[in-house]
Amino acid sequence: MSRMSGFLVFLVALLLVGVAASAKFDELFQPSWALDHFTHEGDLLKLKLDNYSGAGFASKSKYMFGRVSIQLKLVEGDSAGTVTAFYMSSEGSNHNEFDFEFLGNTTGEPYSVQTNLYVNGVGNREQRLNLWFDPAKDFHSYSIFWNQRQVVFLVDETPIRVHTNLEHKGIPFPKDQAMGVYSSIWNADDWATQGGRVKTDWSHAPFVATYKDFEINACECPGTAATADNAKKCSSSEDKKYWWDEPTLSELNVHQSHQLKWVKANHMVYDYCSDTARFPAIPAECLHHRHYRPRH
Template sequence: MMASSSSSPSPRPSRRLLPVLAVAAAVLLLGPGGGVEARQPPPLHGVRPMAFGEGYTQIFGSANLALRGEGRRVHLSLDEATGAGFASQDLFLHGFFSAAVKLPADYAAGVVVAFYLTNGDRYEKTHDELDFEFLGNVRGREWRVQTNVYGNGSTGAGREERYDLPFDPTDDFHHYSILWTKHRIIFYVDETPIREVARTEAMGAAFPSKPMSLYATIWDGSAWATLGGRYRVDYKYAPFVAQFGDLVMQGCPVSSNPAAAAAPSCGTPWFEAAASLSGEQRRAMAAFRHGHMSYSYCHDRRRYPVALSECDAARLRRLFGPDGMKYGRRGARGRRSDVVM
């Protein structure tokens, strides 16, 4: 069963305006893993990551949030008492949002780590949301990554996609980024764009278009996250620690006054141009999606007997079943994916 995303708490953060940082030269920065180089997406090249105190605030978790490296790394932990989370101090209308994340190792079934944008605290029934959700698994099974797109409260058509990863996300830091512009949304894993959502007339208000805050959380998703809730969080392995670094918010900050929030004065921000993918980037995205996407809402005929307007469901149809799940790879297990939605 597909669960609605980011059900962790989202209290309203404070609203201190931050300037939009200028884009510097294209220099590949060192990641937060003790000088280990992490492959950042092109929009991040040359951008200075922020310290926690420059733009974020803790929203829940008490002592389960710890700062390291002069506030440039954040550890969020989950134990039997609570998870933890932080949020941006500002609302943004469009921008580029990124973090390097290292996920908990060993047994992590039921653990959910999320990095996402939402305005659910302001628009209870018409909220927008853009998610990376990291779904833990039993020992020996890999973490899965899910992206969600909600616009104007369209949780009934969450536009979920789920992927495996070409690396072990518990071994080191990897960058996960969301580029959100007026006309396009792009999700990145490291340098590779993995998903593009173009605004269309048919989508209407289902394309996220209201100011959102940025959140990062870890929480107990036992009810749905692993094989439909079959495997729950086992707290004998606690605490489960998710590490965040290279925190970047390059967006258009808006007033906390809802009446003024729709009209920020940012001119023409740099990230609008960054939403134009090169041919090389599109080929890399196609290869990632062909090799690593394990669920696609566009192929799910049980949830959507009629495909949503933006779907080209004829593409790669032979790889997916009527429930949207990808068939097992030849030479692997020769059967369906082991993930149940």
């Protein structure tokens, strides 16, 4: 979103039904493993990866629809073999999941980010792009916006990926499972850098990812609630209006569409939709997304 449209969405959120929102780690999240690899420095949270362990955290609640964001500064220097992830996921074998995976590099090479999306337990929807800035030099925002019409991945408010609801075409869409919010850093040198050809150099450890400004502006779901109850609770009706159901957020506007085209034209290095070796038949959603038209 543009800064102005983002501000307007914020105002709408204030005027409509209140939802969970915060910027403090301890209010929203808790460590999920390797507590001794966490460091708190004022408002900053640092996660450490060494040759003993990585680390990760998870939201205390689960959510359905809305927006989650973090400010993140990635591992500096030679980070080959490491992966820092920020994602949403439900539970079970038929889970839904939205992934940001930041793939480490050797010094001087561009950082790449891989996104993926699982629906009913099926993933294999990877897209990869080289970021247009050095994400290890400063903090940048990474966000996932989700409603019943679309899932949008954003970097500094620029959309880098959209997954549109195409249920009317017989293609499943993730809209019925509450999801937790997670982040972690771990060693993945079997695949993360140049397909696993470049291994982690542990002489550069510890590898540190730094976080701040955690925000969840979404519909909080009780852990014991049934799926149908969550879907009903988090959808607008006559007596409640949620900001994520506003008509202006049902698809990208023209400016956002142009931003997305710029990203794809200049920074995308891999798209599963174009990988004929993996998918001799083009995945159905790729055929329909290719003909996407922005809202005017």
